[in-house]
Amino acid sequence: AGTLDDVKARGTLNCGVTTGLVGFAAPDADGVWGGFDVSMCRAVAAAVLGDSSAVEFVPTTGKTRFTALASGEIDMLARNTTWTFSRDVDLKFTFVGINYYDGQGFMVPKELGVSSATELDGATVCIQTGTTTELNLADFFRSNNISYEPVPIETNAEGQQQYLAGACDVYTTDASGLAATRATFEAPGDHVLLPEIISKEPLGPLVRHGDNEWGDVVRWTLNALVTAEELGVTSANIGEMSAGTNNPEINRLLGTEGTLGAMLGLDADWAKNAIMSGGNYGEIFAMNIGEETPIGLARGLNAQWTNGGLIYSPPFR
Amino acid sequence: MSDVSFVRTEMLPEQDPPGSEVGVIGWLRHNLFSSWINGILTVLSLFAIYFVLSGILPWVFQSVWNGGSLTECREIMTATWGQTHGHACWGVINERWLQLLFGFYPSDLYGRPILSLVLLLVAMTPILFNMISRRMNWFLLVLAFFVTAVLMDASIFVWILRAGFAGATLVIGYQLVTLSGADRAEQIAQGAKRLPNPLMFTAIYPFLMPWLMWGGTIWPAICTAFGFVIGYLVLRFGRAYMSELLTMIAAVAAAVIWWLVLSGYVSSALSSVLPIGIEAVQSRQFGGFMLAILLGVVAIGCSLPIGVVLALGRQSDLVVVKFLCVGFIEFIRGVPLITLLFVASLLLNIFMPPGTNFDIILRVMIMMTLFSAAYMAEVIRGGLAALPRGQYEGADSLGLDYWQAQRLIIMPQALKVSIPGIVSTFIGIFKDTTLVSIIGLFDVIGLASAIRADTSWNGIYWELFAFIAFLFFIVCFSMSRYSMYLERKLQTGHR
Amino acid sequence: MTILTDPPKESFRLSMLLYDTRYRSATIQAIAMIAFMLLAAWLINNAITNLNTLGKPMSFGFLGDTAGYDINQRLLDYDSQDSHLRAALIGLLNTLVVAVLGCITATIVGVFVGVMRLSNNWLIARIMTVYVETFRNVPVLLWIILAMAILIETLPMPRAFKGDTPTATMDLFNTVAVTNRGVYIPEPLFSRSLGDIHFLGDMALRFDVSMDLIAFLVVLGLSIFGMRKVIARANTIQEETGDRPKTWHVLLGLLFGPSIVLMIVLGFHLGYPELKGFNFRGGIHMRNSLIALWLALSLYTAAFIAEIVRAGILAISTGQSEAASALGLRPNRTMRLVILPQALRVIIPPMISNYLNLTKNSSLAIAVGYMDITGTLGGITMNQTGRELEGVMLLMLVYLAISLSISGLMNWYNNSVKLVER
Amino acid sequence: MSEQATARTIDRSKMQVSDEVAIEISNMNKWFGSFHVLRDINLTVNQGERIVIAGPSGSGKSTLIRCLNALEEHQQGKITVDGTVLSNDLKNIDKIRREVGMVFQHFNLFPHLTILENLTLAPIWVRKTPKKEAEETAMHFLEKVKIPEQALKYPGQLSGGQQQRVAIARSLCMKPRIMLFDEPTSALDPEMIKEVLDTMIELAEEGMTMLVVTHEMGFARQVANRVIFMDAGQIVEQNEPEEFFNNPKSERTKLFLSQILGH
Amino acid sequence: MSEQATARTIDRSKMQVSDEVAIEISNMNKWFGSFHVLRDINLTVNQGERIVIAGPSGSGKSTLIRCLNALEEHQQGKITVDGTVLSNDLKNIDKIRREVGMVFQHFNLFPHLTILENLTLAPIWVRKTPKKEAEETAMHFLEKVKIPEQALKYPGQLSGGQQQRVAIARSLCMKPRIMLFDEPTSALDPEMIKEVLDTMIELAEEGMTMLVVTHEMGFARQVANRVIFMDAGQIVEQNEPEEFFNNPKSERTKLFLSQILGH
Numbered sequence A: 001a002g003t004l005d006d007v008k009a010r011g012t013l014n015c016g017v018t019t020g021l022v023g024f025a026a027p028d029a030d031g032v033w034g035g036f037d038v039s040m041c042r043a044v045a046a047a048v049l050g051d052s053s054a055v056e057f058v059p060t061t062g063k064t065r066f067t068a069l070a071s072g073e074i075d076m077l078a079r080n081t082t083w084t085f086s087r088d089v090d091l092k093f094t095f096v097g098i099n100y101y102d103g104q105g106f107m108v109p110k111e112l113g114v115s116s117a118t119e120l121d122g123a124t125v126c127i128q129t130g131t132t133t134e135l136n137l138a139d140f141f142r143s144n145n146i147s148y149e150p151v152p153i154e155t156n157a158e159g160q161q162q163y164l165a166g167a168c169d170v171y172t173t174d175a176s177g178l179a180a181t182r183a184t185f186e187a188p189g190d191h192v193l194l195p196e197i198i199s200k201e202p203l204g205p206l207v208r209h210g211d212n213e214w215g216d217v218v219r220w221t222l223n224a225l226v227t228a229e230e231l232g233v234t235s236a237n238i239g240e241m242s243a244g245t246n247n248p249e250i251n252r253l254l255g256t257e258g259t260l261g262a263m264l265g266l267d268a269d270w271a272k273n274a275i276m277s278g279g280n281y282g283e284i285f286a287m288n289i290g291e292e293t294p295i296g297l298a299r300g301l302n303a304q305w306t307n308g309g310l311i312y313s314p315p316f317r
Numbered sequence B: 001m002s003d004v005s006f007v008r009t010e011m012l013p014e015q016d017p018p019g020s021e022v023g024v025i026g027w028l029r030h031n032l033f034s035s036w037i038n039g040i041l042t043v044l045s046l047f048a049i050y051f052v053l054s055g056i057l058p059w060v061f062q063s064v065w066n067g068g069s070l071t072e073c074r075e076i077m078t079a080t081w082g083q084t085h086g087h088a089c090w091g092v093i094n095e096r097w098l099q100l101l102f103g104f105y106p107s108d109l110y111g112r113p114i115l116s117l118v119l120l121l122v123a124m125t126p127i128l129f130n131m132i133s134r135r136m137n138w139f140l141l142v143l144a145f146f147v148t149a150v151l152m153d154a155s156i157f158v159w160i161l162r163a164g165f166a167g168a169t170l171v172i173g174y175q176l177v178t179l180s181g182a183d184r185a186e187q188i189a190q191g192a193k194r195l196p197n198p199l200m201f202t203a204i205y206p207f208l209m210p211w212l213m214w215g216g217t218i219w220p221a222i223c224t225a226f227g228f229v230i231g232y233l234v235l236r237f238g239r240a241y242m243s244e245l246l247t248m249i250a251a252v253a254a255a256v257i258w259w260l261v262l263s264g265y266v267s268s269a270l271s272s273v274l275p276i277g278i279e280a281v282q283s284r285q286f287g288g289f290m291l292a293i294l295l296g297v298v299a300i301g302c303s304l305p306i307g308v309v310l311a312l313g314r315q316s317d318l319v320v321v322k323f324l325c326v327g328f329i330e331f332i333r334g335v336p337l338i339t340l341l342f343v344a345s346l347l348l349n350i351f352m353p354p355g356t357n358f359d360i361i362l363r364v365m366i367m368m369t370l371f372s373a374a375y376m377a378e379v380i381r382g383g384l385a386a387l388p389r390g391q392y393e394g395a396d397s398l399g400l401d402y403w404q405a406q407r408l409i410i411m412p413q414a415l416k417v418s419i420p421g422i423v424s425t426f427i428g429i430f431k432d433t434t435l436v437s438i439i440g441l442f443d444v445i446g447l448a449s450a451i452r453a454d455t456s457w458n459g460i461y462w463e464l465f466a467f468i469a470f471l472f473f474i475v476c477f478s479m480s481r482y483s484m485y486l487e488r489k490l491q492t493g494h495r
Numbered sequence C: 001m002t003i004l005t006d007p008p009k010e011s012f013r014l015s016m017l018l019y020d021t022r023y024r025s026a027t028i029q030a031i032a033m034i035a036f037m038l039l040a041a042w043l044i045n046n047a048i049t050n051l052n053t054l055g056k057p058m059s060f061g062f063l064g065d066t067a068g069y070d071i072n073q074r075l076l077d078y079d080s081q082d083s084h085l086r087a088a089l090i091g092l093l094n095t096l097v098v099a100v101l102g103c104i105t106a107t108i109v110g111v112f113v114g115v116m117r118l119s120n121n122w123l124i125a126r127i128m129t130v131y132v133e134t135f136r137n138v139p140v141l142l143w144i145i146l147a148m149a150i151l152i153e154t155l156p157m158p159r160a161f162k163g164d165t166p167t168a169t170m171d172l173f174n175t176v177a178v179t180n181r182g183v184y185i186p187e188p189l190f191s192r193s194l195g196d197i198h199f200l201g202d203m204a205l206r207f208d209v210s211m212d213l214i215a216f217l218v219v220l221g222l223s224i225f226g227m228r229k230v231i232a233r234a235n236t237i238q239e240e241t242g243d244r245p246k247t248w249h250v251l252l253g254l255l256f257g258p259s260i261v262l263m264i265v266l267g268f269h270l271g272y273p274e275l276k277g278f279n280f281r282g283g284i285h286m287r288n289s290l291i292a293l294w295l296a297l298s299l300y301t302a303a304f305i306a307e308i309v310r311a312g313i314l315a316i317s318t319g320q321s322e323a324a325s326a327l328g329l330r331p332n333r334t335m336r337l338v339i340l341p342q343a344l345r346v347i348i349p350p351m352i353s354n355y356l357n358l359t360k361n362s363s364l365a366i367a368v369g370y371m372d373i374t375g376t377l378g379g380i381t382m383n384q385t386g387r388e389l390e391g392v393m394l395l396m397l398v399y400l401a402i403s404l405s406i407s408g409l410m411n412w413y414n415n416s417v418k419l420v421e422r
Numbered sequence D, E: 001m002s003e004q005a006t007a008r009t010i011d012r013s014k015m016q017v018s019d020e021v022a023i024e025i026s027n028m029n030k031w032f033g034s035f036h037v038l039r040d041i042n043l044t045v046n047q048g049e050r051i052v053i054a055g056p057s058g059s060g061k062s063t064l065i066r067c068l069n070a071l072e073e074h075q076q077g078k079i080t081v082d083g084t085v086l087s088n089d090l091k092n093i094d095k096i097r098r099e100v101g102m103v104f105q106h107f108n109l110f111p112h113l114t115i116l117e118n119l120t121l122a123p124i125w126v127r128k129t130p131k132k133e134a135e136e137t138a139m140h141f142l143e144k145v146k147i148p149e150q151a152l153k154y155p156g157q158l159s160g161g162q163q164q165r166v167a168i169a170r171s172l173c174m175k176p177r178i179m180l181f182d183e184p185t186s187a188l189d190p191e192m193i194k195e196v197l198d199t200m201i202e203l204a205e206e207g208m209t210m211l212v213v214t215h216e217m218g219f220a221r222q223v224a225n226r227v228i229f230m231d232a233g234q235i236v237e238q239n240e241p242e243e244f245f246n247n248p249k250s251e252r253t254k255l256f257l258s259q260i261l262g263h
């Protein structure tokens, strides 16, 4: 049976997330998970099962995440994982889309007076291992012919602690992570993000190769969230919109017109459920990592294509 | 030579020693200042103690208990002391201590792990404190059940339970108070019925505990237990028709067939017909200190029988068996636990038939069990070696066969001698459970990282780890003291 | 005498496989063997099927691929273009470094604490007890994490050494810098160095050996040979006259003299660490991760060793030291000639198994980002290549090899010091 | 080692020897590694005989009687116990062990079981006797060895003599036809030796076939109907007690007797 | 505890007592914590005297002789051994220990050294004797205690009696002027007691000053020239052996003797 049937039969979605990354996934005092990646899981659960809380969150480490997905322990992985050639082709995973365009950046204390990453000759750099970061870093410094001292660390929390204590001069990870981390400092203003973004880090949810039905479900749930933002469908107005609008695409999206849901093997109101679980893409962004939150990320590349960003969904038709 | 004869006519009374020998001064002189080097050392150590305590105590006690986030804590600190250094922010513990203890276990069901723990203690009393009487044991047991029943939400059924347990508690308690142990022994000698052996409950506990922890219907637990019953029945009655060895094999085979093939169907059938049970909890939701205890208890509990078999195998004259056992033991003891945990998290599924998928906690339990089995085997081997040869010969000469001798004579004694070693192994395993955080499980340390990933507590550090260290210290220290006490008792106690 | 008669020959019956003591054991062993083989076959078969489904049949080819990542602490030359195999080798050396350092420190601290626990100074004995109990009863992983945190949080960062009014200064006449990135100590340099020799050319397992080091080892070997001669002479003199000549100054001279001469010949000077740019440059950099791991492992293990030492000394009954005292031996001689030789027999076997534990525990290095073999082969390499089965197998093999050699050593020691009994 | 005087007058008349053969050992040889412990042993014991085996330490006495119930394996020769040939067949071994009781120097009681449990263990598990019946038998034999009141105590709570009597009772509970004793009194204080010997004498009076390794020459004189002297793994001399003690034939026997009695 | 009959006839004539004082204890008191173990001990021992100390268990006999070579510290009173006052001065303690040999109940040989090494250890390291000479002395004393052939064995390979004789030889190798014995035979089997006592008698015949804590009353009668009875930490009675055994004065002594001899 396909993953979709398994999930339906089980009644819960097993979603792989990080063991904790501020703004992206973390459990609160009641053990309820929240964050940007978590919202993606919830949206899929809502689309498939009609219940955004029917998710089992499986915390994974950099090492265990692919095994967990490949072995079927989790149905999808929403853990800021970079879409790369080898992961797609060699490790045999399907990246269903990109929910966050990221790039590896550097953060340094302002008092160092560094304004470009090329001035970092001899610096001590904290890197979070288990991602593509350490490879990018090695490549960057090699190609610029400058030396550095890598300090590998396991978790973001660890990295933050070392960086703040001055055990490394530079902290490098995905720019989103840097911003998120900086936001929680006692004095965020004392640290600057360097202009260089040394890699492309398209992050997105992924599933196993070879189960296209399931891949479609996850892919189009993501697209639904994006399209909803584009079309102005929000969790606030979705009630009245699902009564029927004069925009046929909205109607198709919300299931009042056409049989898109049935084609996916889901209910007609699958997308409505997904959007209601945490809002559209923009709402999710704003609520978890947007400028209003302590993390305070600007939309930047992640703005809708209509606003000059890269977030773009194929049409619902 | 002068006359040597001398007779004391009056005995000398006992005198008090000179003042410098006793009292505070004597104590100080003997214990702290017995030589000038010692005096210097004493003074130096006093300085060291002062130095350490003056750093730690203010941090622990001049602290903030009610901040809702690190920022709040810092505000309060600045308001109170004008600076944020040197003061702990216990707000995080205040807010998260339940999570640190229970992980994501549903908070309305906390009673279940607690009950499991209490029952575990009750189940172990007949083993750990063999001086406790049967009545005492049953009293503790019904008391535990009574308290649980009182804590449950009231329904008619629960009221009946409460009444029942209250009655039982009262009856046994009354007997305990009014009837001395000697009198009771008298009664028994005259043919009064004894209470059932409390070890009966100990035998039930391994099936009760998973049910309490994981919930769901009661049938899987019962069906698993039934496998042992089948094995036992085959063993008991097969002997009449087959040789000892064949019976053993048949018993094991019957049980295994039951577990692998039949029990699944039977239990799901029974569950759908008679869904008696409690709310199910996923193992994902296990975490925190509870997970450490659970992993430790399961690993030790399950490894005990394996350890016995391995120890016997290692002692055996059968070269192949011995070789296999030694190979297993030395392999497991030769690699770090973390590599075994890697196997659990990355590889175990590869070695299972395609499509098998059991969750990570179970996989970790399996590897931890194998790990502790190797250590357990060595502990039990020590116990076996401590037994005099005469015990084997006595059993042989009475005509007991190998397995009877092992079961009735050798193992009960060897295990008893091994208890201190088993407790030490448990402490080791228990501490090692922290390693599961490395493969992404939310034990206390994993939770600490998760908590630090929460926006409100990002940046907190010492408080969490101090709390965790404190928890471990309390548990491990008391257990190690207990095992030392046992060791002393075994050394002096007459056999 | 009558002729011995054997019991009448029985013909072989099948039931004898089960009932006859001669065949029974063979039967059981055969069954055990078959069961084991079946289990192994089942597991291997599953693995092959699963791996084929995953599309990555077992192969160790990935070891030759470019690793792509950097390692900060490397005893041999390495850069990100080297292969995974070399990265693993670098990691293995790092494991061995921390294990050896840890064992040495744990022994020193453990023996000290163990002896101090027996001190007749109440306060000292109590403090040592507190030490032992605290360290034994808290998981080593926690100690590693805490040690790292303490180093990072309490030591000054290199920036603090900078500026007109630095808040931190170097120690020991500006030669040692203690920072929260590690400790920088002066390094020995030779202006007339003999150079290195390279082994294994370009292969992944290539390594260099410094000729200076070899020269020193040779000279040291000669010094020790000379010292043994002096000691032997002292022994002969003592045997002949009863008086032992004072030899310590000769020994000291022999130990250091030739080496010092060699140092002068080779143009020995120290390279001091210096603050340049972001970091100190020059000197030997002992990274925090190494220090934290080393400290935590050795303090933790020392608590166990202390108990072993204490028990070992207590096991040598008071009778022995009383007898020695009654013969007029001074306490230090008693310790050296009577107590220690006996206590060591009791102490060393459990001590070695603690060394083994320390080595295995060093695999927790990933908690502080120390790049040991678990961090390289079992960490980044496995992450990058997705070769979990091969990676974990190699990892286990390496640790197994280390463990078996250590316990082999232990058995040899045990056999060589067994007390002669009746 | 001294001549223990038993207060009771011993009724030798009841100790009848039948013609039935209980144990037959022919040409038995045994080696420990390359050490030849038992050399060409030939011995026939009739039902009801009481045989005392004596000899210097290391002469193979214990080994001989341990071979009889297969605690040690013999390498050559034939041992027939109660009609069953002692071979490698486990069934025969089991059968023989059920017919033969053994009492050791160090009692070898099971310290974790009460006296009663010690006594009922083998009947229940080996003879498959119902528990109640087994307990009745046990109490019967406990009374016989005069310590019924100790039934619920643990071995550790009893004196050495009491423990040895329990050990005898434990063997008897299996209703053996032959009893082997391996220096049953040598680990006991003098006062206790007497109580154990008394128990053994009673047993002899009831016609039990007994092989006793002992240095209690008083017991040998009074109870045995044959004394066997072993040295260096062989039977050196064999005779009725009167003859054996008053008129030993072999030089070695004489030497041994002078040592053991003269002391 | 029995009257061990020594086969040899003992030549008391050789055992001469000189006027020179070997040990003088005056008004000595000792406490363990607040427990008063030794109460006002006064004792003078001349060169060549052989003194046996007896008394019930716990009466302080061992403590008394252990105070004499500073294995225990005394708190009050003065002890002079061979002219040296026993104080906290390490030099005096060393000096005294070289003059005084001690033999313990449990031999306390060094199990990791051969017999010869046991014997030469102290002469080499304390007396700074050349090794060859030390070994010659050692062999001399080993011959004296009749086990020269064991020189290269380890203590664990010797019987208890042999070990104790080695222990005596070990003390003698230091050429002490005084020997202290603390129940040297009480851990030994009867046959071995004799060989150790013989050795001690020989020593006495050579005129060694000896303080012996023992319950071997035969030895006391034959060898001692004074018997001291201690109880509750004090010297209760002191007399020549004849008088002491035949005509004890104090009630306690009588009681003690009746117990120990009546047995």
Ligand SMILES: Nc1ncnc2c1ncn2[C@@H]1O[C@H](COP(=O)(O)OP(=O)(O)OP(=O)(O)O)[C@@H](O)[C@H]1O
Pocket: D032, D033, D037, D055, D056, D057, D058, D059, D060, D061, D062, D063, D064
């Ligand atoms: N398991 C064994 N392996 C090797 N040699 C053994 C074993 N058991 C006994 N022996 C040797 O066999 C010889 C006979 O031993 P056995 O115990 O039969 O003597 P015994 O006559 O009973 O002596 P004792 O009076 O001391 O009990 C002895 O030399 C003994 O050392």
Ligand SMILES: Nc1ncnc2c1ncn2[C@@H]1O[C@H](COP(=O)(O)OP(=O)(O)OP(=O)(O)O)[C@@H](O)[C@H]1O
Pocket: E032, E037, E055, E056, E057, E058, E059, E060, E061, E062, E063, E064
């Ligand atoms: N180190 C010590 N600390 C405290 N009390 C001690 C110590 N050594 C001995 N005692 C006590 O001092 C008393 C005298 O002991 P001592 O050993 O001198 O007796 P003893 O006459 O030699 O007895 P025994 O015949 O049993 O050897 C005893 O009550 C003993 O318990």
Ligand SMILES: [Mg+2]
Pocket: D061, D062, D063, D182, D183
């Ligand atoms: Mg014997």
Ligand SMILES: [Mg+2]
Pocket: E061, E062, E063, E182, E183
């Ligand atoms: Mg004494």
